[in-house]
Amino acid sequence: MNILVTGGAGFIGSHLCDELITQGHKVVVVDNLILGRKENIAHLFSNPHFRFVQGDILDMPFFDAVFANTAFDCVFHLAANSDIQKGGNDPIVDYQLTFSTTFNVLQCMRKYQVKQLVFSSTSALYGETSDLLTENYGPLQPVSNYGAAKLASEAYISAFSANYGIQTWITRFPNVVGERFTHGVIYDFIKKLKKNPNELEVLGNGEQIKPYVYAKDLVSGILFVWENSHERFNVYNLGVSSRTKVKEIAQMVIRELKLNAKIVYTGGERGWVGDVPEFKYDLSKIHQLGWSAKYTSNEAVRLAIQKAIEYNKNGYPTI
């Protein structure tokens, strides 16, 4: 298949490209390299089935030309602002990078009659509730601008899918960790400890508990859903059943770095504007389809820390 991966030089996108190329697909990546990194996909440059196009999806003449040049069978749309905290400080970030990019993808798919869309969505669109979060859960009241932008994206995907014949696979996932990450709690902790190896400041009270899924695990789940569900509009929660507390992550990072830092909590149950301190994620639909994550949340966190450290053997990782 001819496949377009938006955000393909990013954290999750680059792992996805690895897998799609392994499966024998022809992959074109569009990435503006704001969050994505050339190094994440550099090892694919010599592959004749792989092509990287640097540019911005919000630049419609550029993006339209990408579709004009290649007859895609499927689009994996991963381009987005993935830094939820940043989006909380300035709502325009997610509006443009997360929502408007989706709209432009849809407009091009409609124009060039691309008939398959695989979209990376998020558990953040469920908002803050102690209810069990199934795919059919309502009401959907996101508390982060990121969650709002992803729900806004899903809303438009739903309408385009219904009206313009685009078969759709949406996977909603929680925190993802692993090599090539660009932000997030592990990233922050390592960065802070690099600055001050004696003390680690943790936002909130450290009791926030969330599931963390390993990036390569996640990618296998996305592809499993794409290959094995056949409705016009397929929505799946993806993730791990287990969860990890922020204070456990802090301890693991300190341990893996072989430090003896003191943990200091800023207090409060929320790390930052839009943070969701706890949620219950129902995975029975994806489990029934036949997929489950290989690594637990704790294993994923530990693996991500180790991979980050591995990236720079000569001291702290390049964060």
Place this chain on the structure above:
Amino acid sequence: MNILVTGGAGFIGSHLCDELITQGHKVVVVDNLILGRKENIAHLFSNPHFRFVQGDILDMPFFDAVFANTAFDCVFHLAANSDIQKGGNDPIVDYQLTFSTTFNVLQCMRKYQVKQLVFSSTSALYGETSDLLTENYGPLQPVSNYGAAKLASEAYISAFSANYGIQTWITRFPNVVGERFTHGVIYDFIKKLKKNPNELEVLGNGEQIKPYVYAKDLVSGILFVWENSHERFNVYNLGVSSRTKVKEIAQMVIRELKLNAKIVYTGGERGWVGDVPEFKYDLSKIHQLGWSAKYTSNEAVRLAIQKAIEYNKNGYPTI
């Protein structure tokens, strides 16, 4: 209270202004007059509590200045593309007029710390399902671009409400009819009969059945919700329990116009791209709050036809 009504020169907005002025509020209307009409609010121009500002919400410097000039206590955000069919033909219409306007309203409210938002939403965000549509219904899979843009708006309102302290009242309503309408099935039928009094073409098979609420009824419901529900985030379905078939509307229009036209159906269960042929709307929440519509769906339709005809006694109405 100092109140901003966006889209206040429009069909529903102008009825809302009438009521807010009657209640003693100070009202500023912003309307670009694309769908709104000066004539709808001309009778309010002499009122010292009323001010009309012509301009576009998408023009941020203009819109920001409106907020800088008046310290609003509350915003009623009604500005939107209300022509669902038009939005089905070109997705950019609802993206800009329905969604981006909401985003700009939220950005200004955040900047100028306006603490109350009343938002006009739609039953179209529920999508196409035979399930009973309660306010907590999920999944939300709109099939029209209009429904998508309203869901996208609600998503952002949810996040802004949670993060920036904006108390919110959302009312979701189905088809609205009454004087000052600018489009819709009654409008279309009268227009067609003006062109050809002998034949009326009906899109679809005429069996589409929907609730129609009378505009002044709806406005009383919006204000009732605003005054009587006190959560940070209040969501209510608004409407009538009864429903009317499109073929009945066709018959009523012909009868009220005292014509003898033949009805011709184009066939198919859907009138146009994004049309939802049938839905079941749960109103128990608003009824429990203490409000219900004065007119049934059939009464609302008949009243709307009569008011339209009344507008031009000398023949067909000015449609």
